[in-house]
Amino acid sequence: MHITSPHSARPPEPRGRTPRARAGAALAAVATLGLAGCGSADASEEEIVVAIVANPQMQDAISLQEKFEEEHPDINVRFVSLPENEARAKITASVATGGGEFDVVMISNYETPSWAENGWIENLQPYIDQTEGYDDDDFISSIKSALSYEGDMHSVPFYGESSFLVYNKEMFEEAGITMPEQPSWTEIQDIAARLDDPANDVSGICLRGLAGWGEVMAPLTTVMNTYGGGWFDEDWNPTLTSPETTRAVTDYVNLVQEHGQAGPATSGYGDCITLYSQGQTAMWYDATAMVSTIEDPSSSNVAGQNGYVPAPTMETDAAGWLYTWSLAIPSTSEHKDAAWEFVSWMTDKDYIQLVGEEVGWERVPPGSRYSTYEIPEYAEVSEAYAEPTLTAMNNATQENTFTYPPPFEGIQFVAIPEFQDLGTRVGQQISAAIAGQVTVEEALEQSQAYAEDVAAVYQRQDGE
Amino acid sequence: MTTDTLAPPANPTDTDRTTRPARPGGRRARSAALTAFTWLVALVFFMPVLWMVLSSFKQEADAASNPPKFFFTPTLDQYAAILNAGTGEYFLNSAIATVVSTLIVLVLAVPAAYAVSIRPVGKTQDVLFFFISTRMLPVVAVIVPIYVVAGRIGVLDNIGTLIFLYTAMNLPLAVWMMRSFFQEVPKEVLEAAQMDGASLMTTMRTILLPMVAPGVAATALLCVIFSWNEFFFALNLTAVNAATVPVMLVSTMTSEGLFLAQLSAASVLASLPVVIAGWIAQKQLVRGLSMGAIK
Numbered sequence: 224m225h226i227t228s229p230h231s232a233r234p235p236e237p238r239g240r241t242p243r244a245r246a247g248a249a250l251a252a253v254a255t256l257g258l259a260g261c262g263s264a265d266a267s268e269e270e271i272v273v274a275i276v277a278n279p280q281m282q283d284a285i286s287l288q289e290k291f292e293e294e295h296p297d298i299n300v301r302f303v304s305l306p307e308n309e310a311r312a313k314i315t316a317s318v319a320t321g322g323g324e325f326d327v328v329m330i331s332n333y334e335t336p337s338w339a340e341n342g343w344i345e346n347l348q349p350y351i352d353q354t355e356g357y358d359d360d361d362f363i364s365s366i367k368s369a370l371s372y373e374g375d376m377h378s379v380p381f382y383g384e385s386s387f388l389v390y391n392k393e394m395f396e397e398a399g400i401t402m403p404e405q406p407s408w409t410e411i412q413d414i415a416a417r418l419d420d421p422a423n424d425v426s427g428i429c430l431r432g433l434a435g436w437g438e439v440m441a442p443l444t445t446v447m448n449t450y451g452g453g454w455f456d457e458d459w460n461p462t463l464t465s466p467e468t469t470r471a472v473t474d475y476v477n478l479v480q481e482h483g484q485a486g487p488a489t490s491g492y493g494d495c496i497t498l499y500s501q502g503q504t505a506m507w508y509d510a511t512a513m514v515s516t517i518e519d520p521s522s523s524n525v526a527g528q529n530g531y532v533p534a535p536t537m538e539t540d541a542a543g544w545l546y547t548w549s550l551a552i553p554s555t556s557e558h559k560d561a562a563w564e565f566v567s568w569m570t571d572k573d574y575i576q577l578v579g580e581e582v583g584w585e586r587v588p589p590g591s592r593y594s595t596y597e598i599p600e601y602a603e604v605s606e607a608y609a610e611p612t613l614t615a616m617n618n619a620t621q622e623n624t625f626t627y628p629p630p631f632e633g634i635q636f637v638a639i640p641e642f643q644d645l646g647t648r649v650g651q652q653i654s655a656a657i658a659g660q661v662t663v664e665e666a667l668e669q670s671q672a673y674a675e676d677v678a679a680v681y682q683r684q685d686g687e
Numbered sequence: 688m689t690t691d692t693l694a695p696p697a698n699p700t701d702t703d704r705t706t707r708p709a710r711p712g713g714r715r716a717r718s719a720a721l722t723a724f725t726w727l728v729a730l731v732f733f734m735p736v737l738w739m740v741l742s743s744f745k746q747e748a749d750a751a752s753n754p755p756k757f758f759f760t761p762t763l764d765q766y767a768a769i770l771n772a773g774t775g776e777y778f779l780n781s782a783i784a785t786v787v788s789t790l791i792v793l794v795l796a797v798p799a800a801y802a803v804s805i806r807p808v809g810k811t812q813d814v815l816f817f818f819i820s821t822r823m824l825p826v827v828a829v830i831v832p833i834y835v836v837a838g839r840i841g842v843l844d845n846i847g848t849l850i851f852l853y854t855a856m857n858l859p860l861a862v863w864m865m866r867s868f869f870q871e872v873p874k875e876v877l878e879a880a881q882m883d884g885a886s887l888m889t890t891m892r893t894i895l896l897p898m899v900a901p902g903v904a905a906t907a908l909l910c911v912i913f914s915w916n917e918f919f920f921a922l923n924l925t926a927v928n929a930a931t932v933p934v935m936l937v938s939t940m941t942s943e944g945l946f947l948a949q950l951s952a953a954s955v956l957a958s959l960p961v962v963i964a965g966w967i968a969q970k971q972l973v974r975g976l977s978m979g980a981i982k
Contacts, residue, residue, distance in 0.1 A: 272927050277941045301927040305934075307942040309922060316831070316923065322838045324926040492942060497751045522748050522945055 269561045270299045271326040274314050276548060277304040279515055280382055280588040281329070283578055284569055290577060291568050298561045307437065311643075318343045323555040326562040330378055332369035332547050333636050339372035344551040348375035350563045357567050361592045363616050366547050369632070378551035379570045383590030384512045385534075385543040385615035386445060386635075392530045394418055394425070394505045408446065408474060408535045411506070415482035418505040427482030429504040430475065433491035434654035436646025441544060441635045442508055443653060445534060447471040449542035451626040454637050454674060459630055459681040461674035463649070464667050471537075473663045476656050488658035500525055508534065510546070511590065511612045518608065519585060531611035533618070538626050544635035545619035547591070575601075590616050630681070641677045648673050742951035750948035765952035769939070774956070777935040782960070783846055784931060785914040788853035792861045792910050793903065795854075800865030801895070805877070815866070818859040826919050837924055844926040852920050857910040864909070868902025869895070908968035915961050932957045 275281045281304060288300050303325070305313060314328045318338065330338065338344045351359045359367065359376060366383045370376050388411070390402055398418055403410055415427030431439045447453050452468030455461055462468055479487045484498050492509060496516050499507045500523035507513070520526040534542040550566045552559055568574060575595050578587050584604040587595060589612060595601060596613055605612075618624075624634050632638035636646065652666035661669075742750045744761040803811050833852075834843075842848045872895060880890045896903070918933040925934060936957055939950045 274926070277938055279941065282941075303926045303930070304938045305922075306937060306940045309937055313923065316834060320831075320835050320838060322834065322843055324844050497945070501752065516945070521746075522751075 268297050268299050269558050270301060271556075271558050271561050271565060272301050272303065272324060273327040273329075273565065274303045274305075274310060274317075274325045275329040276307050276310045278307075278512075278548070280578075280586065281548075283582050283586055283588075284381075287574075287577060287581060290581075291565060294568070295561075295564055298564060300565055318553045318555075321555050323553070323557075325553055326556040326558045327566055328551055328553055329381065329548055330551050331549065332366070332545065333633065333638055333642075335370050335378045335549065335551065336372050336632050336638055337640060338551070339377035342554060344377050344553055345556075345559060346372075346375050346377055347379060347552065347563070347566075350567070351376060351379070354563075354567050357571060358592075358594075361572065361594050363590065363593060363613075365545055365616060365619050366591065369545060369547065370549050378549035379566060380547045380549045380591040381570055382512070382588035383545070383547040383616060384510045385545055385590070385612065385619045386442065386509060387511055387534055387543060387611055387615045388506060388508045388532050389499065389513065389517065390506045390530050390532070391499075391502065391504075391525055392528050395530070402530060402532055405533055406535045408449070408478075408537055411508075411535045412474065412478050412482075415478060415506060419482040424503055426484045426498070426504045428478065428506040428508070429484045429490070429495040429498050430479040430487070430508060431491050431495065432479055432483075432487040432654055432657040433489055433494075434647065434650040435491070436636060436643055436650055438491045438650060439653050439657075440646045440650045441510075441546075443472065443475055444635045445542045445544050445624065446475050448624050448626075448634065449535075449537045449539045450474075451538045453625065453627075453629065455630065455678060455681075457627060457630055459678045459685060461671050461678050463671040463674055464664075467538075469663065469667060472653065472656075472667060476653070476663050479657060480659070488654045511543075511608070511615055514589075514605070514608045514612070515586065527607070529607060531608050533611065533615055539624050541615075541618035541623040543615040543619045543624070545616070546635070630685070639677070639681070641680070645673055645677050739951045739954050742948055743955045745948045745951075747945040747948045750951065751945050765949045766956070768949055769953050769956060774932075774935055774953075777930055777932050778960075780846055780849075780925075780929055781915055781931040781933075784849040784853055784929075785911050788850045788857065788914050789907055789910040791850070791854045792857045793907060796858055796861035796865050796906065797896075797903065799862045800869050801891070803862065804866040804869035805872070815863070818862050821855075821859050830919065830923055833920075834923055843924055844928045844930075846929040848924055849917075849920060849929060849931065852924075853910075853914040853917060856917070856920075857913055860913075861906045861910060864906045865899065865902055868899040868906075872898050904968045908965060911964050912961055915964075 275284070285302050285304060288302070291300060292298065303313075304310075310329065314325070314330065315334070316322065317324050318328060319341075328344075330344075335344070339346070351357055359379070362380055363383060366380045367376065370378050370380060388406065395402060395418075400414055400417060402414070406414075411428065417427070418425070419427035431442055433439055444454070447468050450467045450471035452465050452471050453462055484490055484495070484504055486494075490498075495504070495507050495509060496513060498504045499513075500517045502525050517523045517529060518526050534544075536542045550570060552562045552566065556562050570591065572592060572594050575587055575592065575598070579598065579600055584598075584600045587601055589595065589605070589609075593613075596605075596609055602609060619634060621629060621634060629637075636642055649670040652661070652670050655661045656663045656666040738755075741757075743765055744763070745756070745759050746762060746764065749756050749759045802808075803815055837843050837848055876894060876898070877890065880894050885894070916933060917931070918937070921929075921931040921934050922937070925931065936950065936953050939953045940946050
């Protein structure tokens with residue numbers, strides 16, 4: 224650029240140069256876009272991209288991918304592994320808008336029915352039926368039905384979980400307390416009060432209090448259900464201020480405030496795992512998946528001294544939740560057959576055997592297949608928790624955990640797209656109540672108002 | 688540049704001396720207290736970094752222990768795990784996105800800043816406001832349109848997309864920063880150059896750029912830091928081919944199980960390049976400040 228005469232004085236440049244400068248900037252931008260255009264895949268082998276949630280069992284799958292690639296030399300697997308919240312947001316955005324980055328996605332029984340209805344994910348039943356030895360009747364029945372839409376499985380379970388209550392046997396023995404076989408929440412409150420020992424930094428119980436539909440609202444919803452309350456009645460009327468729900472929430476909030484862990488409003492699953500495995504709480508009600516950490520001597524001080532009982536109940540026979548991380552193939556995938564090869568490998572009986580032999584039997588992804596519980600090596604390592612886990616999974620149906628037939632799918636969640644947002648906002652109210660910033664009644668009234676907005680949509684749909 | 692016509696400001700210590708009797712002991716105590724307080728504040732701010740480095744040498748159980756452990760058997764397991772997990776690609780992607788976008792930003796921002804500060808036209812103020820207004824919208828508000836557009840034109844999971852976005856993200860800031868440095872340049876210097884017959888390019892290369900070198904270094908450092916640490920675009924727009932270091936960091940976290948030690952090790956590795964870049968730019972800053980007519 225040599226347009227200016229060196230002797231010209233300060234006044235502005237001739238106007239003629241501005242368009243050129245602009246052209247320069249535009250060129251640079253085009254050059255950048257041009258860069259953006261490049262990037263290609265190796266044509267000789269098929270590459271599939273798998274988006275998964277970064278939980279320990281999934282990390283094991285990543286470490287075992289070589290085994291898959293040995294069996295399938297023409298398929299190259301690449302993983303995107305993110306924590307739950309990030310993974311869920313990313314996978315939802317990609318699948319809903321047809322972004323098409325992924326050939327396999329890890330979703331749950333929350334997404335599967337509605338995504339199947341929207342046609343976002345492939346019907347896997349034809350693939351299942353064509354795959355020899357892939358025994359889909361071996362999937363735990365409550366899980367299988369939760370992942371089916373119109374009778375066909377649209378995602379297949381990698382592992383499943385319910386919820387139960389773990390307790391520290393040594394602390395119970397020292398205090399001379401016996402845990403009932405099927406405790407009620409009233410009994411749990413009483414035991415928590417007796418074992419609460421703030422002087423020694425031991426709390427009676429650990430319960431999630433962190434805001435979020437997948438944090439405090441998961442255990443709390445099961446408590447609401449077993450008290451006879453819940454989110455919506457049969458006609459989609461919100462019931463967050465009903466006497467039953469109010470009692471459930473009041474009991475939960477009081478229990479965690481009075482005999483729970485320190486800083487309850489900000490503790491989630493991860494915090495309770497740490498506290499329980501360090502022996503700083505006597506009981507913990509949470510996901511059955513906890514066993515992989517608290518029974519692992521390398522990460523837990525209480526391995527081998529834990530007792531397990533079903534989720535505490537009040538008005539129902541059972542109260543545990545049902546959750547599963549499962550694999551689905553987005554409709555946008557251009558490598559569906561290769562994707563199924565991988566999905567079926569990761570959810571097959573042989574994979575369980577492979578994990579047991581290569582990584583260790585305590586690391587096996589639990590709660591997906593009945594046959595897992597028949598493997599002698601697994602039965603041996605899981606002696607303390609296999610039976611309670613399987614019982615909890617089998618009982619985790621709406622019939623067992625609700626006092627009325629709800630108009631939605633799900634136990635600890637309402638399987639509608641609006642629930643992520645609703646659940647999180649209600650969770651913030653509950654968290655504020657646990658922190659003592661608002662009363663339970665105030666929190667529930669605000670929550671009821673949120674739920675009414677959502678309910679209106681479904682009441683209209685039902686009316687049509 | 689009229690300060691030389693004003694009387695120098697009164698020295699505050701002189702005022703102290705005239706209004707208060709000298710109490711050297713008291714002053715020394717105050718000074719010591721201030722030093723101690725400064726140390727305390729510095730330590731409080733440094734503590735998280737120190738804790739991150741310490742945790743990166745722990746086993747997961749030690750990192751999660753409560754009360755926190757200051758004494759433990761150090762291990763390199765976490766670093767080994769991170770390095771064995773194929774993190775090279777993440778670092779390469781981050782390096783490409785950061786270096787290329789910073790270079791483009793500088794190439795565009797320096798002439799732009801020259802134009803708006805030394806040769807302003809009628810609507811320069813509006814242009815400047817437009818530049819900065821592009822930073823007023825929260826990124827989260829535009830991520831869905833960006834995602835959908837990128838998906839439609841097939842540039843998801845592409846490092847070029849990140850370079851383009853990081854350039855756009857840093858450009859307004861760079862123009863504003865460079866503008867303030869150009870404004871510091873005395874007009875007389877430019878006039879003298881013109882009198883001597885220097886062309887615009889010569890003036891730019893031999894007079895202006897050396898004078899604003901600290902500004903260029905500071906701007907480049909800021910662009911490097913912002914691009915290197917950028918998480919939101921990287922998380923949403925990349926998958927396997929273009930994922931950057933911040934995405935790698937978050938992938939070491941898990942909602943079930945312990946991850947603090949490994950995350951700390953990954954964080955230490957991730958912050959090293961930025962620390963080094965800062966160190967290099969710092970030298971440049973000092974050198975730039977101690978030379979030229981601005982001194």
